[in-house]
Amino acid sequence: MSSNDIIVSLDIGTSKVRAIIGEINNGTLQIIGVGSADSEGIRKGAIVDIDQTVQSIRNAIEHAERMVGIEITEVYVGISGNHIGLQSSHGVVAVSNEDREIGEEDIERVLKAAEVIALPPEREIIDVVAKQYVVDGLEDIHDPRGMIGVRLEVDATIITGAKTAIHNLLRCVEKAGLHVKDLVLMSLAGGQLALSKDEKTMGSVLVDVGAGATTIAIFRDGTLTATTTLPIGGDFVTNDIAYGLRTMSDHAEKVKLKFGCAWIDDAVEDQVFKVTRIGSNVEKEFNQVFLANIIEPRVQEIFHLVKNEVKRLGFTELPGGYILSGGTVSMPGVLHAAQAELQTSVRIAVPDFIGVRDPGFVSGVGVLHHVLRSVRPRSAGGTKKATARKPTPVESSNKPGLIERLKNMFSEFI
Numbered sequence: 001m002s003s004n005d006i007i008v009s010l011d012i013g014t015s016k017v018r019a020i021i022g023e024i025n026n027g028t029l030q031i032i033g034v035g036s037a038d039s040e041g042i043r044k045g046a047i048v049d050i051d052q053t054v055q056s057i058r059n060a061i062e063h064a065e066r067m068v069g070i071e072i073t074e075v076y077v078g079i080s081g082n083h084i085g086l087q088s089s090h091g092v093v094a095v096s097n098e099d100r101e102i103g104e105e106d107i108e109r110v111l112k113a114a115e116v117i118a119l120p121p122e123r124e125i126i127d128v129v130a131k132q133y134v135v136d137g138l139e140d141i142h143d144p145r146g147m148i149g150v151r152l153e154v155d156a157t158i159i160t161g162a163k164t165a166i167h168n169l170l171r172c173v174e175k176a177g178l179h180v181k182d183l184v185l186m187s188l189a190g191g192q193l194a195l196s197k198d199e200k201t202m203g204s205v206l207v208d209v210g211a212g213a214t215t216i217a218i219f220r221d222g223t224l225t226a227t228t229t230l231p232i233g234g235d236f237v238t239n240d241i242a243y244g245l246r247t248m249s250d251h252a253e254k255v256k257l258k259f260g261c262a263w264i265d266d267a268v269e270d271q272v273f274k275v276t277r278i279g280s281n282v283e284k285e286f287n288q289v290f291l292a293n294i295i296e297p298r299v300q301e302i303f304h305l306v307k308n309e310v311k312r313l314g315f316t317e318l319p320g321g322y323i324l325s326g327g328t329v330s331m332p333g334v335l336h337a338a339q340a341e342l343q344t345s346v347r348i349a350v351p352d353f354i355g356v357r358d359p360g361f362v363s364g365v366g367v368l369h370h371v372l373r374s375v376r377p378r379s380a381g382g383t384k385k386a387t388a389r390k391p392t393p394v395e396s397s398n399k400p401g402l403i404e405r406l407k408n409m410f411s412e413f414i
């Protein structure tokens with residue numbers, strides 16, 4: 001397996017850290033390995049303990065390495081949180097080639113020009129996403145490479161984040177012995193994977209319901225328009241179960257995963273289970289209907305808050321509806337609860353790859369999909385950004401030319 005064809009994404013969530021290994025063959029992505037570990041040191045999507053987070057990352061990476069039999073040295077890291085901000089910008093450059101053909105260098109220069117914005121000292125640019133290019137006044141161009149022009153412009157969205165959050169995330173990954181190739185906004189990557197072209201154009205909402213936080217990303221006119229994070233998620237459901245059944249949180253989590261149902265009408269009375277009550281060794285029996293009566297109100301509350309937040313951001317009519325992702329939405333009945341609360345079209349997104357067909361993998365696989373789309377056009381024979389490799393001698397980033405290599409070969413005999 002060629003190391004140049006391997007990319008790895010790292011999804012650091014509140015309940016799980018996932019390392020997903022993708023292989024690129026002729027421009028198509030295949031998932032060849034997944035490493036998962038329980039997440040420690042993360043609360044409501046934010047890092048609260050560096051050492052615990054580092055250990056969780058190491059556990060996930062080791063799990064992935066054992067599955068595929070390679071050493072992972074470089075990763076693309078997903079980032080999210082309520083510190084993320086979007087800002088519109090405009091860049092203009094003159095085409096540099098003498099024949100006026102727009103090349104990769106021109107695109108990089110115009111995106112760099114768009115990055116020149118006033119930013120508070122506590123914020124940092126994570127990414128620049130082109131909404132459209134304009135060549136000599138001609139608008140709505142998505143890829144101007146190869147076109148002839150004198151003046152190249154770009155309308156772009158600048159994704160910014162808090163320096164503290166960014167640097168803590170980078171520090172955790174680097175302390176785990178990994179090199180960060182790039183940071184990728186999870187909601188942008190998830191939207192590229194989960195949403196169709198029409199959904200992104202007409203207007204739709206991607207709702208990622210994780211354990212500690214729910215991320216809302218609104219797409220319209222083919223691009224990410226707004227994003228925000230609510231500090232509520234699947235952990236709140238677990239806490240409700242723990243209180244309702246008078247049991248410990250880890251028992252409540254197991255009950256939720258095995259017997260949980262978010263819609264009372266879908267619950268089955270003869271589906272029974274036992275839990276140990278806090279303060280005693282006595283087990284008490286409950287059925288799924290009792291459990292659903294605890295879960296449904298909390299799940300409806302989550303979607304009620306999502307609907308209100310979308311309205312607060314100024315979006316009322318979004319024909320594409322709501323697309324759900326995240327581990328919490330894999331619970332039976334969530335779709336019914338969301339449809340009842342949101343009163344519009346709702347579907348659950350699932351990656352179409354063997355081994356990751358679960359809503360919880362949308363963001364992690366989305367990061368790989370985003371990297372494939374953004375890197376592949378820049379190199380002739382597939383991506384050059386290798387992110388996993390067997391141990392090799394130290395390589396120079398600039399490979400020597402043929403003459404140089406011949407000199408080196410013959411120098412041994414001189």
